Amino acid sequence: MPNIEPYRLPAATLARLIHGGEISAEAVIQSCLERIRDREPVVRAWTHLAAGAALAAARDARSRGGILGGVPFGIKDIFDSADMPTGYGSRIYTGCQPAYEASAVTLPRSAGAILLGKTVTTEFANRHPGPTMNPHNPAHTPGGSSSGSAAAVADFMVPLAIGTQTGGSVIRPAAYCGVVGFKPSFGLFPPAGMHMNTDSLDTVGIMARTVEDIALFRAALMAIPYEALTLPERPPRLALCRTMHWDRAGPEGRAVLEAAAKQLAAVGAEVIESELPAECTDISEIQRRHSAFEAPRNHAPELYRHEPLLSADLREGRIAGGRGLSLDDFRAACREADRARAAATQWASGFDAILTLPAPGPAPKGLADTGSAIFNGLWTVLQMPCLTLPIDRTADNLPVGIQLVGKRYADARLLDVGLWVERRLGARQ
Amino acid sequence: MTAPNELTAAEAVTRLQAGSLTAEALTRACLDRAEERKSVRAWAWLDPEQALAQARIADRAGRPGLLAGLPVGIKDVIDTVDMPTEHGSPMYRGNRPISDAACVALLRMAGAVIMGKTVTTEFANRFPGATVNPHNPAHTPGGSSSGSAAAVADFQLPVGLGTQTGGSVIRPSAFCGVVGYKPSFGEFSRSGIKMQCHNLDTLGLLCRSVEDIALIRAALIAIPPRPVDRAISAPCIGICRTPAWDKADAATQRLIETTAGQLAAAGARVSDAAFAPQFANIHEHHRRIFNYEAAHNYAYEYDVHRDQVSQVLRETVLAPGRELPLAAYVEALETAEAFRAHLDDIFTDVDVLLTPSAAGEAPEGLGSTGDPSFNSIWTLGWTPCVTLPAGRGPQGLPLGIQLVGKRFADEALLDAAAWVEARLHG
Numbered sequence: 001m002p003n004i005e006p007y008r009l010p011a012a013t014l015a016r017l018i019h020g021g022e023i024s025a026e027a028v029i030q031s032c033l034e035r036i037r038d039r040e041p042v043v044r045a046w047t048h049l050a051a052g053a054a055l056a057a058a059r060d061a062r063s064r065g066g067i068l069g070g071v072p073f074g075i076k077d078i079f080d081s082a083d084m085p086t087g088y089g090s091r092i093y094t095g096c097q098p099a100y101e102a103s104a105v106t107l108p109r110s111a112g113a114i115l116l117g118k119t120v121t122t123e124f125a126n127r128h129p130g131p132t133m134n135p136h137n138p139a140h141t142p143g144g145s146s147s148g149s150a151a152a153v154a155d156f157m158v159p160l161a162i163g164t165q166t167g168g169s170v171i172r173p174a175a176y177c178g179v180v181g182f183k184p185s186f187g188l189f190p191p192a193g194m195h196m197n198t199d200s201l202d203t204v205g206i207m208a209r210t211v212e213d214i215a216l217f218r219a220a221l222m223a224i225p226y227e228a229l230t231l232p233e234r235p236p237r238l239a240l241c242r243t244m245h246w247d248r249a250g251p252e253g254r255a256v257l258e259a260a261a262k263q264l265a266a267v268g269a270e271v272i273e274s275e276l277p278a279e280c281t282d283i284s285e286i287q288r289r290h291s292a293f294e295a296p297r298n299h300a301p302e303l304y305r306h307e308p309l310l311s312a313d314l315r316e317g318r319i320a321g322g323r324g325l326s327l328d329d330f331r332a333a334c335r336e337a338d339r340a341r342a343a344a345t346q347w348a349s350g351f352d353a354i355l356t357l358p359a360p361g362p363a364p365k366g367l368a369d370t371g372s373a374i375f376n377g378l379w380t381v382l383q384m385p386c387l388t389l390p391i392d393r394t395a396d397n398l399p400v401g402i403q404l405v406g407k408r409y410a411d412a413r414l415l416d417v418g419l420w421v422e423r424r425l426g427a428r429q
Numbered sequence: 430m431t432a433p434n435e436l437t438a439a440e441a442v443t444r445l446q447a448g449s450l451t452a453e454a455l456t457r458a459c460l461d462r463a464e465e466r467k468s469v470r471a472w473a474w475l476d477p478e479q480a481l482a483q484a485r486i487a488d489r490a491g492r493p494g495l496l497a498g499l500p501v502g503i504k505d506v507i508d509t510v511d512m513p514t515e516h517g518s519p520m521y522r523g524n525r526p527i528s529d530a531a532c533v534a535l536l537r538m539a540g541a542v543i544m545g546k547t548v549t550t551e552f553a554n555r556f557p558g559a560t561v562n563p564h565n566p567a568h569t570p571g572g573s574s575s576g577s578a579a580a581v582a583d584f585q586l587p588v589g590l591g592t593q594t595g596g597s598v599i600r601p602s603a604f605c606g607v608v609g610y611k612p613s614f615g616e617f618s619r620s621g622i623k624m625q626c627h628n629l630d631t632l633g634l635l636c637r638s639v640e641d642i643a644l645i646r647a648a649l650i651a652i653p654p655r656p657v658d659r660a661i662s663a664p665c666i667g668i669c670r671t672p673a674w675d676k677a678d679a680a681t682q683r684l685i686e687t688t689a690g691q692l693a694a695a696g697a698r699v700s701d702a703a704f705a706p707q708f709a710n711i712h713e714h715h716r717r718i719f720n721y722e723a724a725h726n727y728a729y730e731y732d733v734h735r736d737q738v739s740q741v742l743r744e745t746v747l748a749p750g751r752e753l754p755l756a757a758y759v760e761a762l763e764t765a766e767a768f769r770a771h772l773d774d775i776f777t778d779v780d781v782l783l784t785p786s787a788a789g790e791a792p793e794g795l796g797s798t799g800d801p802s803f804n805s806i807w808t809l810g811w812t813p814c815v816t817l818p819a820g821r822g823p824q825g826l827p828l829g830i831q832l833v834g835k836r837f838a839d840e841a842l843l844d845a846a847a848w849v850e851a852r853l854h855g
Contacts, residue, residue: 093528099524099526100521100524100729100730103729106728196531222755223725297650298531300529300651331837334837409759409763
């Protein structure tokens with residue numbers, strides 16, 4: 001047993017120690033609950049904490065089985081849970097109790113993990129923020145929409161958490177909070193029980209503090225056998241992609257990316273400057289049209305019964321925007337997205353991964369805005385797997401990371417490359 | 430004069446708007462028919478007072494909206510906040526969702542009366558519900574949208590919502606002798622519909638005329654209604670026998686050939702359309718995606734409440750889906766994408782494809798809802814599909830023909846379907 005508080009340990013270590021009988025699952029849960037008790041008044045990452053149920057589950061011998069036996073996790077309150085209230089970050093649904101639970105709740109539990117509670121989401125995983133703060137500096141946003149999951153993992157309240165990304169809602173908060181975030185290829189994590197934001201874009205994603213933990217959690221969420229990551233045999237070939245939005249990146253974001261590219265080249269990676277193919281030029285506009293068109297349709301139940309309880313952000317933003325689009329605008333966006341994906345897949349096959357920004361820079365000041373998804377929405381539309389790693393901190397103690405993007409469906413390979421990069425750039429915790 | 434419950438949705442809405450029919454009278458006529466024909470067992474939930482109360486509210490308000498008090502039935506895998514949603518499973522007996530599905534709310538916004546919940550097979554999969562075929566109770570109505578198909582066929586309801594993951598809208602429509610429609614993938618919101626397969630699940634309609642499709646479609650997408658154009662020039666029709674052709678019985682094969690002949694005689698340019706050889710096993714790719722995604726999306730049911738899941742679902746779908754290697758699933762996703770591009774190419778030469786709606790008439794017995802082979806390819810292809818009733822088979826049960834359009838050319842498909850409908854019955 002290492003001489004360190006259990007709450008600070010990564011999931012893979014916890015699973016190994018619990019499995020080997022070196023620590024009890026109950027002690028792990030207790031440790032995380034104590035950490036939460038100390039820090040939650042400031043960080044405000046949770047909408048519901050199931051302390052009693054989690055401890056009871058931990059005392060159950062069965063929780064030592066499975067690849068995540070006894071390891072706690074949190075899930076964004078945009079997922080239905082049968083034994084915990086589900087509010088979708090909306091005043092309309094606060095305290096509601098669904099009859100069934102999302103696959104993203106069940107599958108980690110089937111792998112032995114213990115659900116600690118529900119984490120804060122912005123309203124319907126959109127822009128209107130929740131109360132969560134950035135644990136590294138409470139004057140700054142944790143990012144969103146998976147705000148609570150990112151903050152809880154960053155603050156050592158829980159080693160693993162689940163979020164969702166429709167624009168940039170996993171990668172951006174993970175980067176702002178300095179954790180490892182992973183968005184798989186579209187559709188590879190089962191979406192059942194995730195409250196729909198934009199059907200054609202919504203992607204379940206995960207957060208942890210190491211790439212190995214991401215691989216472990218991924219196996220649980222897909223109900224596939226866990227295969228340990230393998231470092232690539234030779235240093236990877238990386239595309240340094242500044243994207244068409246480079247002018248939107250801040251100095252810290254740019255500096256960290258350029259430095260990472262240099263460092264990786266210095267340790268043997270082949271780093272080639274490469275930009276997305278021309279078919280992807282309007283990809284951010286395509287993302288906007290998809291999510292706007294679906295908004296007034298998917299939110300029809302709220303618009304019909306509870307319109308005044310929707311935030312002005314949502315009503316005057318996406319919903320109004322969606323009403324201004326025609327069906328043909330939406331269809332054209334779908335067709336353009338298909339073409340962009342085909343071109344991007346071909347482009348990405350030339351590299352082991354694409355090295356790019358996870359966000360314009362560190363978390364912006366203030367809690368009213370969760371920051372810009374400009375460096376995320378394009379990859380969400382392209383359905384490509386994305387991994388963000390924390391790299392550095394600003395003078396204000398705010399994390400700045402990089403993003404690695406893989407070819408669609410080459411998720412396992414992206415994680416292997418991610419491990420290689422993590423070993424070389426070693427995030428400063 | 431046609432009894433109110435026998436009107437098509439479009440005819441009923443015209444009268445409702447003109448004031449020559451009240452929502453209450455129409456709803457009551459449907460309820461009376463449902464009561465009289467309880468033996469069809471189309472309903473999972475039907476509370477006459479609840480339906481009539483909505484109708485009276487619509488009448489008092491002057492029957493506003495595009496649907497002006499039209500009763501619509503909702504397949505019981507679609508959430509309703511004021512009616513139970515049981516997914517055809519004992520696991521969800523009495524389940525009350527916390528919200529309406531988006532499609533239900535959109536119908537309410539358009540002024541519809543939500544009449545009740547129609548029977549689904551277990552989780553819109555294969556274990557059947559109680560519904561019988563209204564034309565012959567010894568035969569299946571098809572599934573999984575069994576109750577919507579039977580209720581619409583039996584004049585208990587003008588329009589029902591269904592969902593299709595394999596063949597669950599088009600096949601029961603054909604078996605029950607009604608018009609069925611599966612739109613292009615992505616056009617109807619799926620929010621609040623129980624997720625089975627995210628790459629396949631499609632909300633669809635069961636009704637009694639092509640006009641009804643255009644009407645309800647406008648409400649569900651929240652777009653201005655676009656009436657069916659009955660003055661189009663004769664379409665180019667491709668006969669698509671599909672790799673499943675050998676599964677079609679003789680009557681069905683003959684039906685497609687004679688229909689093609691009739692339409693050619695009426696002026697359509699008819700040609701053969703076949704898939705490229707690399708898509709000969711396209712059914713297998715649908716099966717892989719179906720099993721894999723259902724096995725992961727039904728994780729709560731399968732992992733936590735396995736004893737309440739039917740043996741057939743566990744053994745033929747969920748267990749194989751969990752065992753399917755990820756690489757085999759990904760290969761199917763990539764093949765599906767290539768297949769969709771191939772279908773787009775096919776539609777550069779034809780306006781619509783003519784193909785069987787099902788392998789034959791509704792099979793005898795209620796244990797199986799029939800073979801989805803003539804549907805699953807189009808569900809995978811994300812193309813819009815319409816089935817039209819086309820006479821009776823050797824056992825006296827309805828047969829259908831299916832028309833398939835290019836993805837996102839749903840309006841053109843409806844126009845072509847109306848053209849075909851007029852020639853078949855004209």
